[in-house]
Amino acid sequence: MSRKVGIPGALLYYYYFPLWQAFFQALGAEVAVSGPSTKSVLNRGVELAVEDACLPVKLALGHVAELAGKVDYLFLPRLVSVASREYICPKFLGFPDMVRQTVPDLPPIIDVNVNLYRRQNKLYTAFRAAGKIFSAGEARIFLAYRRGLAALGKYWKLMGEGFSPEEAINLLNRSSPRCPQPSNAARTIPEDGPAAASDKAPRPEREKPVVAVIGHPYNIYDPYISMNLLKKLRQAGVRTATAEQLPETVVRREAAYLPKRLFWTLNQRMTGAAFYFLRSGRVQGLLQVTSFGCGPDSMTGELIARRAAGHGDMPFLNLVLDEHSGEAGVLTRLEAFLDMVRQKQEGGRPG
Numbered sequence: 001m002s003r004k005v006g007i008p009g010a011l012l013y014y015y016y017f018p019l020w021q022a023f024f025q026a027l028g029a030e031v032a033v034s035g036p037s038t039k040s041v042l043n044r045g046v047e048l049a050v051e052d053a054c055l056p057v058k059l060a061l062g063h064v065a066e067l068a069g070k071v072d073y074l075f076l077p078r079l080v081s082v083a084s085r086e087y088i089c090p091k092f093l094g095f096p097d098m099v100r101q102t103v104p105d106l107p108p109i110i111d112v113n114v115n116l117y118r119r120q121n122k123l124y125t126a127f128r129a130a131g132k133i134f135s136a137g138e139a140r141i142f143l144a145y146r147r148g149l150a151a152l153g154k155y156w157k158l159m160g161e162g163f164s165p166e167e168a169i170n171l172l173n174r175s176s177p178r179c180p181q182p183s184n185a186a187r188t189i190p191e192d193g194p195a196a197a198s199d200k201a202p203r204p205e206r207e208k209p210v211v212a213v214i215g216h217p218y219n220i221y222d223p224y225i226s227m228n229l230l231k232k233l234r235q236a237g238v239r240t241a242t243a244e245q246l247p248e249t250v251v252r253r254e255a256a257y258l259p260k261r262l263f264w265t266l267n268q269r270m271t272g273a274a275f276y277f278l279r280s281g282r283v284q285g286l287l288q289v290t291s292f293g294c295g296p297d298s299m300t301g302e303l304i305a306r307r308a309a310g311h312g313d314m315p316f317l318n319l320v321l322d323e324h325s326g327e328a329g330v331l332t333r334l335e336a337f338l339d340m341v342r343q344k345q346e347g348g349r350p351g
């Protein structure tokens, strides 16, 4: 009987799940993902978490608690660095320990060390260690790893085309028919800026304003935590652009305009994307989503806000999420922001 590996649908699930899934499945394991985020999942995480944990970590603890007792292993890689000469937030490094200290009834945790700070090929070292649990065959583990990388490459290609992580994962797993069009805007951001607006007929897709949504993937793509932000924007007649739609080279080039290199990979991506969208003239507003209690966000959030302020009439909204965020308050702020976006689209100066 195949052994079941549990993967919480939180944190860097949004960046790496296809790699992890394809790897374990190629080794004959069954992969189980926790269900969608809900109020009870978050409440459970809040009960378990230490006081100063950020919202995404609290939510992730709730997802782990949901899987514990239902799987044979939990895959919680200890992420130290995912890019050369960079680190990611220390919360990822300590997450497996935090889980051990707080979540009851845990199965064995696969917490292989991922540290690419000095050498990219260290990634295989981590997967080799995880693979040994399921197979003694060196070649089989290596092939599983290659299959994982291939799945990851396809996943990022789909996100570059504008598919959301959920859509891209569904497409890779063939569990839903191919979406006729991605829900995000990358493929439809016009090269020469949006065309003039018309009051008379419903707007063609390419004439709708575009809002850049900048934030950690586990915040903006989780419908519960973000209060369905991306969907609300689309329902309001706005196209969305996110960092995940941009090539790595573009976000790194833009972030390099800062006098000092940012050494947090995720925040570098967010900052580079925000700078690109602001400079490109292809967006009519910038919406930044940050987590309450996030150290890296408090610094890069300020950098992005200052850069947006330097673009004079660019509508800008910073939404700070925490477990007490109320939907009514967010909606009110969003509506005021969208009024400014539409005004900018019509050619007037936002008030």
Ligand code: SF4
Pocket (backbone or CB within 6 Å): 054, 055, 056, 057, 089, 090, 091, 092, 216, 266, 291, 293, 294, 295, 296, 297
């Ligand atoms: S980067 Fe911020 S939001 Fe993400 S895990 Fe670290 S502290 Fe939490």
